[in-house]
Amino acid sequence: xxxxxxxxxxxxxxxxxxxxxxxxxxxxxxxxxxxxxxxxxxxxxxxxxxxxxxxxxxxxxxxxxxxxxxxxxxxxxxxxxxxxxxxxxxxxxxxxxxxxxxxxxxxxxxxxxxxxxxxxxxxxxxxxxxxxxxxxxxxxxxxxxxxxxxxxxxxxxxxxxxxxxxxxxxxxxxxxxxxxxxxxxxxxxxxxxxxxxxxxxxxxxxxxxxxxxxxxxxxxxxxxxxxxxxxxxxxxxxxxxxxxxxxxxxxxxxxxxxxxxxxxxxxxxxxxxxxxxxxxxxxxxxxxxxxxxxxxxxxxxxxxxxxxxxxxxxxxxxxxxxxxxx
Numbered sequence: 001x002x003x004x005x006x007x008x009x010x011x012x013x014x015x016x017x018x019x020x021x022x023x024x025x026x027x028x029x030x031x032x033x034x035x036x037x038x039x040x041x042x043x044x045x046x047x048x049x050x051x052x053x054x055x056x057x058x059x060x061x062x063x064x065x066x067x068x069x070x071x072x073x074x075x076x077x078x079x080x081x082x083x084x085x086x087x088x089x090x091x092x093x094x095x096x097x098x099x100x101x102x103x104x105x106x107x108x109x110x111x112x113x114x115x116x117x118x119x120x121x122x123x124x125x126x127x128x129x130x131x132x133x134x135x136x137x138x139x140x141x142x143x144x145x146x147x148x149x150x151x152x153x154x155x156x157x158x159x160x161x162x163x164x165x166x167x168x169x170x171x172x173x174x175x176x177x178x179x180x181x182x183x184x185x186x187x188x189x190x191x192x193x194x195x196x197x198x199x200x201x202x203x204x205x206x207x208x209x210x211x212x213x214x215x216x217x218x219x220x221x222x223x224x225x226x227x228x229x230x231x232x233x234x235x236x237x238x239x240x241x242x243x244x245x246x247x248x249x250x251x252x253x254x255x256x257x258x259x260x261x262x263x264x265x266x267x268x269x270x271x272x273x274x275x276x277x278x279x280x281x282x283x284x285x286x287x288x289x290x291x292x293x294x295x296x297x298x299x300x301x302x303x304x305x306x307x308x309x310x311x312x313x314x315x316x317x318x319x320x321x322x323x324x325x326x
Contacts, residue, residue, distance in 0.1 A: 112165070
């Protein structure tokens with residue numbers, strides 16, 4: 001048995017990873033989550049400990065009482081505009097808490113650390129698609145807080161040969177599980193596809209397009225959307241890679257192609273059959289015009305192969321989930 005600690009395991013992505021781990025028979029799972037954006041009902045396998053990572057004494061007690069082989073670290077604040085208006089929250093939650101988690105992991109002899117990072121570390125890249133070697137120049141505190149944590153993890157692993165890591169830089173995660181059992185529960189989420197699904201069912205009066213004057217084919221932001229089940233399975237592949245002796249590395253998680261905001265809206269309207277209202281609004285602070293992954297590295301190092309690379313499927317699963325929880 002491999003004992004795995006999943007921080008933020010009641011959240012959108014973490015709960016999917018916990019489920020996929022639990023569906024295998026060789027993982028013992030512990031989840032830490034403060035339930036600020038997740039639900040305890042989403043943790044369908046393992047033991048859930050309701051706790052905040054800022055409570056260092058509790059964290060150390062958990063590590064002392066349970067032996068972990070691996071940590072998969074999701075717990076973080078992730079809303080870009082909020083990070084611009086409240087940067088201290090992001091540096092406290094995303095960086096300081098991660099440093100304490102790494103310190104705790106090292107002191108207890110942890111072998112494998114999988115870190116949930118973001119394409120926001122690249123800022124506004126000069127070349128598309130983005131490779132892992134692309135310079136990291138975040139343009140918002142969210143991206144910077146994650147890059148700081150990456151740096152701490154890198155430097156720590158350099159000094160502790162027993163610790164190996166995989167840093168997964170997510171592009172835009174979207175959708176819900178295909179069986180409708182798990183999805184994004186946080187009602188105030190800002191993700192485009194979730195908001196579009198909410199517009200379909202009338203939960204919000206209209207969908208806003210934030211910025212129509214970007215240097216992109218139709219003037220709206222372009223993103224690489226990856227289905228949440230594919231992103232979750234990448235974490236299991238990362239753990240398998242590390243257990244088989246893989247070197248500490250950084251990996252982009254995306255499909256390698258992008259869709260504009262207008263293209264996503266068209267896809268959701270087609271999937272739903274609903275011509276929901278759309279309004280144009282100014283750009284949001286901290287949003288780059290285009291983010292598309294070069295996923296060559298993850299495909300060459302992992303056994304991972306996407307199963308849900310279909311914008312229509314992503315929209316359909318997101319919509320069915322919103323209907324279910326409405």
